[in-house]
Amino acid sequence: MTGAVIIPAYNEEATIAEVIGEVRVVAPELDIIVVNDRSTDGTAAVLATAGVIQINLAVNLGAWAATQAGLRYAVTHDYDFVVTMDADGQHLPSTLPALISRFAEDPEAIVVGECVRRGSRSRRFAWRYFRAITGLSVQDLTSGLRVYGREAIKLLSSREATMLEYQDVGVLLLLRRHGFDIHEVSIEMQERAVGGSHVFRTWLSVLYYMVYTSIMSVAKVNR
Amino acid sequence: MQLFNWLTAVSGLCFFLSIVVLIRRDHLHIRYSIWWLAVAAAVGLFGVFPSINDRLASLLGISYPPILPVIVAVLLLLSRLFLADLESSRRSVQLTRLVQQLAIMERRLDKLEKRGQD
Numbered sequence: 001m002t003g004a005v006i007i008p009a010y011n012e013e014a015t016i017a018e019v020i021g022e023v024r025v026v027a028p029e030l031d032i033i034v035v036n037d038r039s040t041d042g043t044a045a046v047l048a049t050a051g052v053i054q055i056n057l058a059v060n061l062g063a064w065a066a067t068q069a070g071l072r073y074a075v076t077h078d079y080d081f082v083v084t085m086d087a088d089g090q091h092l093p094s095t096l097p098a099l100i101s102r103f104a105e106d107p108e109a110i111v112v113g114e115c116v117r118r119g120s121r122s123r124r125f126a127w128r129y130f131r132a133i134t135g136l137s138v139q140d141l142t143s144g145l146r147v148y149g150r151e152a153i154k155l156l157s158s159r160e161a162t163m164l165e166y167q168d169v170g171v172l173l174l175l176r177r178h179g180f181d182i183h184e185v186s187i188e189m190q191e192r193a194v195g196g197s198h199v200f201r202t203w204l205s206v207l208y209y210m211v212y213t214s215i216m217s218v219a220k221v222n223r
Numbered sequence: 224m225q226l227f228n229w230l231t232a233v234s235g236l237c238f239f240l241s242i243v244v245l246i247r248r249d250h251l252h253i254r255y256s257i258w259w260l261a262v263a264a265a266v267g268l269f270g271v272f273p274s275i276n277d278r279l280a281s282l283l284g285i286s287y288p289p290i291l292p293v294i295v296a297v298l299l300l301l302s303r304l305f306l307a308d309l310e311s312s313r314r315s316v317q318l319t320r321l322v323q324q325l326a327i328m329e330r331r332l333d334k335l336e337k338r339g340q341d
Contacts, residue, residue, distance in 0.1 A: 035326070055326045061319055069323040076327065162316050 004031040006070030012087040022093035109181035113145035235267025
């Protein structure tokens with residue numbers, strides 16, 4: 001099986017080199033695709049010497065659309081599976097083998113790296129709320145550490161998936177609607193070493209996220 | 224005709240002419256001009272013949288005729304705004320996909336060029 005790791009990166013000069021290095025050590029057989037989401041720091045310079053497959057977006061598109069650029073690249077290059085992970089060091093490359101071996105047991109399904117322990121009380125509440133309104137049984141709805149197989153990659157490259165703004169609940173609903181099983185593997189995650197979450201920078205962005213995901217969940221459930 | 228009628232009629236005409244000028248200078252798509260020309264024509268028409276409005280209102284059973292154009296304008300503006308949001312959703316998806324595709328093509332081109340140099 002040929003596989004790749006897709007890492008969307010927006011201003012991650014502090015952590016990206018280390019993440020790439022660790023992926024190489026843990027899973028040398030995987031190609032590494034880094035989608036530079038028009039970073040304004042030294043991320044591009046780090047990538048230029050890192051020897052990875054670098055995809056440079058001309059416009060800042062956000063984490064999910066950047067990930068999708070990597071998925072679309074994966075379609076044209078015929079990978080059997082891809083792993084998506086964050087560039088900020090929160091997702092540990094050392095967890096890749098466990099995720100990939102779980103995927104290999106059932107290549108029709110997708111695998112989510114789950115770490116609900118990391119959640120604060122409010123995040124746990126949000127997870128429970130979204131599980132309730134969507135009927136999804138996935139514990140860690142917001143984890144971006146996932147393994148997608150051929151068919152899932154194709155589906156997530158579609159125009160329909162471009163309509164989504166975040167990679168979490170919307171993507172899972174889309175996958176479920178098309179009959180994909182979703183397995184979870186319990187893994188460790190690291191606290192963010194540098195900077196905070198891009199999605200939850202302000203209370204307003206949290207509110208927007210909650211309203212956005214609620215509307216989407218209600219409008220798109222079981223369609 | 225009263226002064227106010229002249230005012231509305233002239234502003235309708237000015238509106239109409241500016242739209243034609245904007246089309247001539249390629250600032251406005253003909254596609255979008257249709258709507259604005261119709262609006263300008265309506266402003267001019269109701270300016271010159273305000274009695275049309277009164278008759279229309281009494282026909283619809285509206286006891287206060289001046290409210291009729293206000294209601295119609297609000298409804299049309301709302302629907303216009305809504306259509307604009309639909310259009311902008313479509314555009315944003317198109318833009319995202321184009322940017323993605325461009326980046327992928329660039330990567331392939333880079334690779335080909337490097338291969339050509341070797």
